[in-house]
Each structure stands twice: as C-alpha cells, then as structure tokens.
Amino acid sequence: MSDFNLSLDSVARSVNSTMDKLLPAGKGPGGVLMEAIRYSALGGGKRVRPFMVIASSSLFNVDERYALRAAAAVEMVHCYSLIHDDLPAMDDDDLRRGQPTCHVKYDEATAILAGDALLTKAFEVLADKKTHPDAVVRAELVLELARAAGDEGMVGGQMLDLRAEHSTLDVPQITRLQRMKTGALIQVSCEFGAILGKATEGAHHALRGYSHDLGLAFQIVDDLLDVEGSPEEVGKQTGKDQEAGKATFVSLLGIERAREQADLLCDQAIEHLEIFAKKADPLRDLARFVVKRRA
Amino acid sequence: MSDFNLSLDSVARSVNSTMDKLLPAGKGPGGVLMEAIRYSALGGGKRVRPFMVIASSSLFNVDERYALRAAAAVEMVHCYSLIHDDLPAMDDDDLRRGQPTCHVKYDEATAILAGDALLTKAFEVLADKKTHPDAVVRAELVLELARAAGDEGMVGGQMLDLRAEHSTLDVPQITRLQRMKTGALIQVSCEFGAILGKATEGAHHALRGYSHDLGLAFQIVDDLLDVEGSPEEVGKQTGKDQEAGKATFVSLLGIERAREQADLLCDQAIEHLEIFAKKADPLRDLARFVVKRRA
Numbered sequence: 001m002s003d004f005n006l007s008l009d010s011v012a013r014s015v016n017s018t019m020d021k022l023l024p025a026g027k028g029p030g031g032v033l034m035e036a037i038r039y040s041a042l043g044g045g046k047r048v049r050p051f052m053v054i055a056s057s058s059l060f061n062v063d064e065r066y067a068l069r070a071a072a073a074v075e076m077v078h079c080y081s082l083i084h085d086d087l088p089a090m091d092d093d094d095l096r097r098g099q100p101t102c103h104v105k106y107d108e109a110t111a112i113l114a115g116d117a118l119l120t121k122a123f124e125v126l127a128d129k130k131t132h133p134d135a136v137v138r139a140e141l142v143l144e145l146a147r148a149a150g151d152e153g154m155v156g157g158q159m160l161d162l163r164a165e166h167s168t169l170d171v172p173q174i175t176r177l178q179r180m181k182t183g184a185l186i187q188v189s190c191e192f193g194a195i196l197g198k199a200t201e202g203a204h205h206a207l208r209g210y211s212h213d214l215g216l217a218f219q220i221v222d223d224l225l226d227v228e229g230s231p232e233e234v235g236k237q238t239g240k241d242q243e244a245g246k247a248t249f250v251s252l253l254g255i256e257r258a259r260e261q262a263d264l265l266c267d268q269a270i271e272h273l274e275i276f277a278k279k280a281d282p283l284r285d286l287a288r289f290v291v292k293r294r295a
Numbered sequence: 296m297s298d299f300n301l302s303l304d305s306v307a308r309s310v311n312s313t314m315d316k317l318l319p320a321g322k323g324p325g326g327v328l329m330e331a332i333r334y335s336a337l338g339g340g341k342r343v344r345p346f347m348v349i350a351s352s353s354l355f356n357v358d359e360r361y362a363l364r365a366a367a368a369v370e371m372v373h374c375y376s377l378i379h380d381d382l383p384a385m386d387d388d389d390l391r392r393g394q395p396t397c398h399v400k401y402d403e404a405t406a407i408l409a410g411d412a413l414l415t416k417a418f419e420v421l422a423d424k425k426t427h428p429d430a431v432v433r434a435e436l437v438l439e440l441a442r443a444a445g446d447e448g449m450v451g452g453q454m455l456d457l458r459a460e461h462s463t464l465d466v467p468q469i470t471r472l473q474r475m476k477t478g479a480l481i482q483v484s485c486e487f488g489a490i491l492g493k494a495t496e497g498a499h500h501a502l503r504g505y506s507h508d509l510g511l512a513f514q515i516v517d518d519l520l521d522v523e524g525s526p527e528e529v530g531k532q533t534g535k536d537q538e539a540g541k542a543t544f545v546s547l548l549g550i551e552r553a554r555e556q557a558d559l560l561c562d563q564a565i566e567h568l569e570i571f572a573k574k575a576d577p578l579r580d581l582a583r584f585v586v587k588r589r590a
Contacts, residue, residue: 026446033446033454084411089403108384112407113454116379117446119411123418124441127434135430139422142437146419151321151328151412159328159408 007282008289011054012047015075018068022076022125032106036114040102041079048218048290049074052189055282056207060197069131070141070192073122077149078185080118083111085158091240098235119149132196140195148188157181169247175216178249182222183215190214190283202275209272210283217265218290220258223248225295227255235295266291302577303584306349307342310370313363317371317420331401331409336374339392343513343585344369347484350577351502355492364426365436365487368417372444373480375413378406380453386535393530414444427491435490443483452476456541464542470511473544477517478510485509485578497570504567505578512560513585515553518543520590522550530590561586 019041026034050071057067086093086101087108094104103111125131126141147153157180164177190211194204227250229238241248250258269287273280314336321329345366352362381388381396382403389399398406420426421436442448452475459472485506489499521536522545536543545553564582568575 032458033451037446084407087404087407089407109382109457110454112379112382112384113450113457116410116414117450119414120441120445120450123437124445127437127441129434135434138434139430139437142418142422142434146415146422150415150419151332155408155412155415156328159405162404162408163327 007285008046008048008051011051011071012045014064014068015047015050015054015071016042018072019075022069022072022121032110033113033117036102036106036110037118039105040083040096040111040114041076041118043099044097045075045079046293046295047071047075048286049078049185049189051286052186052211052283053192055280055286056190056193057196058282059193059203059207059276059279060199062193062196065130066132066196067193069125069128070196071189073125073131073141073145074185074189074192076118076122076125077145077154080115080122081149081154081158081185083115083118087111090158090162093237093240095231095236098232137195137198141192144188144191144195148184153180153184154182157184165244165246171249171252174247174249174252178216178219179212182219183212186215186218187211206272206275210269210287213265213269213272214287214290217262217269217287220249220262220265221291221293223250224255224258224262225293226250229294262291302580303341303343303346306346306366307340309359309363310342310345310349310366311337313367314370317364317367317416327401327405328408328412331397331405332413334400335378335391335397335406335409336371336413338394340370340374341588341590342366342370343581344373344480344484346581347481347506347578348487350575350581351485351488352491353577354488354498354571354574355494357488357491360425361427361491362488364420364423365491366484368420368426368436368440369480369484369487371413371417371420372440372449375410375417376444376449376453376480378410378413382406385453385457388532388535390526390531393527432490432493436487439483439486439490443479448475448479449477452479460539460541466544466547469542469544469547473511473514474507477514478507481510481513482506501567501570505564505582508560508564508567509582509585512557512564512582515544515557515560516586516588518545519550519553519557520588521545524589557586 023034023038023041025038053071053074054067082096083102085091086096087103093101095101102114123142126145127138132138149155157177160177161181187208190207191204194207226238226241231238253261266287270284273283318329318333318336320333348366348369349362377391378397380386381391382398388396390396397409418437421440422433427433444450452472455472456476482503485502486499489502521533524533526533548556561582565579568578
C-alpha cells in the first residue's frame with residue numbers, strides 16, 4: 001500500500017469516527033431511522049470528498065477538529081444523494097459498495113427519510129459553533145454547500161441525468177451535466193478548506209481551478225469503470241449506462257480518448273496547485289489516485 | 296372576511312411573491328425540476344408557518360424583508376415535506392390542496408428531486424446575507440431550522456408516523472410523534488422572529504410556550520378535519536387515518552374531547568403571549584384561526 005493510500009485511509013478513519021459521533025445510534029421507536037442512516041453513511045466508502053476538505057484545510061493550517069466536521073457534512077450530503085439516487089424511481093440500484101442499497105435493506109419510505117435526514121443534518125453540523133467560532137465562516141459553509149447540492153448543482157444534475165436516458169447529449173452537454181451532478185460537490189469540498197482558512201482570493205481561485213478539472217476527471221473515470229470494471233471490483237452494478245443507452249464520456253469519446261482526457265485533466269488540475277508548493281502534495285496525490293483508481 | 300383573514304391573506308401574498316423570486320422558473324433541459332418545485336411550492340396553501348414568522352418578527356420590529364425571506368425558507372421546508380410525504384412509498388396521496396400531487400403531475404423521480412432541492416434551497420436562503428446582516432443570526436436560523444426539520448424533528452416524526460400504522464400508540468406517544476412531525480416546524484416558525492429580533496430569553500421562552508401549545512392544537516384539528524371534513528373542503532383525501540387503522544387524537548379521545556382539548560390548548564397558547572401586550576394580537580388571532588379552520 002502506498003503512502004498516499006495510508007493517508008487516504010487515515011483520513012477516512014478520522015471522518016468515520018466524526019460521523020459516528022454526529023450520527024449516534026438511536027433508541028426507541030424512531031431508532032430504525034438512525035439505523036438506516038448509519039447503515040448508509042457509515043458502511044464504507046473511500047471518503048474522497050472529506051479528503052479534499054481535510055487536504056485543502058491543511059493548506060491554511062485550519063484546526064483539524066473544524067475540518068473534520070466540515071468534511072463529515074460534505075460526506076453526509078454525498079451519502080444522502082447515493083441513497084436517493086439508488087431508489088427504484090431513480091437509478092433503481094440494488095447494490096452499493098458491495099452491500100444491498102438502503103431501500104433494499106430497509107424499505108423505500110425509510111430510504112427517502114434517511115436521505116432527507118442526512119441532508120438536513122449536514123446543515124445542522126455546519127451551522128453549529130463547534131464547526132467554526134466565526135459565524136461568518138459557518139454561514140458561508142452553509143451557503144456554498146447548499147448552492148453546490150441544490151437545483152443548480154447536484155440535484156439539478158441528477159435531474160438532467162435522468163432525462164438524458166431519453167435524449168442524445170453531446171460532449172458539452174454531458175460536461176455541463178456532470179459538472180452539476182458530481183463536479184459541484186467536489187468543487188465545494190476543495191473550497192471548504194479555503195473558507196475555513198479564510199484564504200485569499202488567489203488561493204480560492206487556485207483551488208477552484210484544481211477541483212473544476214479534477215471533478216471532470218473523476219466523472220470520466222467513473223464512466224470508464226462502468227464499462228471496464230466488474231461489479232465485484234466496483235461494488236455496484238456495472239454496464240448500466242450502456243444498457244440504458246445513456247450518453248457518457250466513454251460512449252462519446254471511446255475508451256482510449258476518454259482515458260487520455262482524464263489523464264490530461266489530472267495534469268491540468270495539478271498545475272493549479274503551484275502556488276501552494278509542497279503543502280499541496282496530498283491534493284496532487286489525490287488527483288493521481290482519482291484517475292488510477294479501480295473502484 | 297374577518298380582519299384576520301385579510302391579514303393572513305396579505306402575508307400569504309407577500310410570502311408567495313418572495314418565494315416566486317427565490318424560485319425563478321428555469322430554462323433549458325433542467326427547467327422541469329424548477330417547474331415541479333414551483334408547482335408544489337407556489338400552488339396555494341394558507342402559509343400559516345410564514346405568518347408565524349412574520350407575526351413573531353413584528354414583536355421585535357424586525358425588517359420585513361428579512362422576515363419574509365426567513366418565512367419563505369420555512370415554507371420551503373414545509374412544502375418539501377408535503378411532496379415527500381405524498382409519495383407512493385410514504386402516505387401515497389394523489390390530491391393536495393385540491394390538485395394532483397407532485398409525483399402524479401410529474402413523476403416520482405421528479406418529486407423526490409423537487410423535494411430535495413426545496414429543502415436545500417431553504418438553507419441557501421437563510422445563509423445568504425440578504426436574510427440578515429449578522430452572520431450569528433443567519434447561522435442560528437440554519438441551526439434551528441435543521442434541528443426542527445431533521446431526525447429529531449419533522450423527519451423523525453414522519454418515520455414514527457409511518458410505523459404507527461403497525462402499532463397501537465397511546466396519547467403520550469401520539470403527542471410525542473406529533474410534536475416532532477408538525478410541532479417542531481411550527482415551533483421554529485415562531486422562534487424565528489425571536490432569533491431575527493435578537494429577543495431576550497424571556498421573550499424566546501414565551502414564544503416557545505405559545506408555539507408548543509399551538510402546534511399540538513393544530514394537529515388535533517388536523518385529525519378532526521380528517522374525520523369531519525370532506526375532500527372538497529379540505530383539499531385532500533379524508534378518512535385516511537381511520538382507513539389505515541391509525542391511532543390519532545380523535546380515535547383515542549373521541550371527537551368531542553379532542554375538540555375540547557384543541558380549544559384548551561388554544562387558550563393556553565394565548566396566555567403565553569401576555570408579556571407582548573397588544574403587539575401579539577396577530578398571534579392571538581392566529582391561534583383562534585387554527586382551531587376554527589375548516590381546511
């Protein structure tokens with residue numbers, strides 16, 4: 001295992017422990033809701049977005065306790081989106097991270113409510129004094145996460161994606177869709193460090209450039225894994241896009257050019273980090289990991 | 296029409312206009328998401344919770360522009376909860392405010408996403424500088440709304456309610472369930488005025504007492520309307536609780552005692568307002584309206 005994997009793993013452990021405390025197992029008749037939330041939110045995952053929050057926070061010497069809470073909030077939003085996207089009325093997936101999806105393990109109503117509660121909890125965590133002593137920072141975290149996750153970001157992108165099954169999109173349209181569906185949350189994860197660290201506009205801008213390119217590379221690799229990966233490796237059903245006749249970067253560019261494009265975007269992402277010198281090495285490693293991952 | 300109705304109507308008009316601006320009709324391929332959001336959020340409703348925000352804000356001379364944005368955010372959360380609660384996997388309702396529910400008018404995926412986007416937008420609105428110049432106030436609005444709407448509030452209550460169909464609850468259990476499901480959002484609506492107006496702890500406390508009693512009265516009247524009202528009057532299917540064999544205040548107390556209890560709680564709610572003298576008349580009128588309403 002490379003050093004970077006160790007580092008990704010150690011951030012994942014810290015974030016899991018933070019999430020475990022923020023989502024305490026419930027008692028009494030309402031306990032099943034929290035059980036479903038914990039099943040979906042604490043059942044594994046690489047914690048790539050939390051790593052982005054932690055690594056970007058480290059550029060500005062942000063207190064790790066603040067960064068971990070902000071990272072947990074972003075991951076809660078990511079987990080809620082997976083629960084809802086997996087629902088029968090949406091992508092109808094039975095398998096996630098090698099386990100039954102939330103609505104399969106519990107039921108649809110519980111999965112809808114677990115997602116709703118996780119999304120809500122993310123904002124509760126960010127608005128809490130424990131996440132940052134400065135309310136201006138807290139309000140900005142909430143604002144930027146809401147923008148990234150809402151109708152002009154992730155949810156809007158999922159809507160476009162659902163409708164893409166009935167239409168033929170070209171590369172610019174797929175790019176826009178993916179920037180909304182997955183890029184926006186990746187971008188805000190990297191910007192969280194800058195917000196928490198009250199970074200200069202220049203640093204903000206560099207992180208925005210990095211995450212913009214990395215978000216797209218991330219999605220292209222996801223599309224490649226859907227074609228090239230096995231369900232055992234990837235932990236979810238593969239070949240779904242092709243089956244649904246969905247336009248993806250791979251269907252439009254072909255495997256080879258899609259792979260080249262991902263590598264190019266990775267290099268481009270790394271170039272944005274120059275102003276941070278060695279301090280940005282974890283973000284450089286992350287970019288390389290994202291395009292090389294097999295799951 | 297009484298003076299109070301005029302006032303409830305005029306607040307509804309102002310809040311609708313604020314929501315109309317905060318949820319601008321979308322263009323392009325993603326436009327259908329915003330169309331579904333607008334269909335559900337701007338398609339009527341008495342705007343009782345926004346009235347509570349406005350009336351409580353007026354106690355502390357809060358700038359009306361701030362109160363209206365905060366009121367719109369609360370109503371967005373209420374509207375999202377209706378969209379999700381109406382889904383086939385949840386209460387499976389076809390009719391809401393006399394119109395087809397969101398998933399009937401559009402489809403289930405769109406309804407799930409419209410709810411998700413509305414919930415997210417509520418927090419975006421509250422965290423925005425336009426809602427209050429003081430970030431401490433904005434962060435507190437977010438925190439309290441998230442607490443009221445999440446797993447220990449509205450969503451947790453809906454989960455208990457879904458499971459109540461398979462169990463026999465007694466009055467204390469029903470009371471707890473309803474305090475979470477509808478009471479928490481009503482309570483935060485009344486507290487928003489105190490937060491926006493940086494009220495004293497005494498004033499906070501009085502509003503909490505008022506909204507605590509009023510929230511329960513509201514729910515008892517809802518249960519009564521489900522038994523006594525016609526679908527035409529109420530704008531949604533009635534008799535559903537009885538059909539599902541669900542324990543309600545009415546099934547447990549009987550019609551007459553439930554009605555008495557609602558009246559008692561209304562009087563009790565009004566008593567909490569004494570410290571505000573005449574300024575609290577709109578909140579007094581609201582309490583009387585809540586127990587007398589026919590829809």
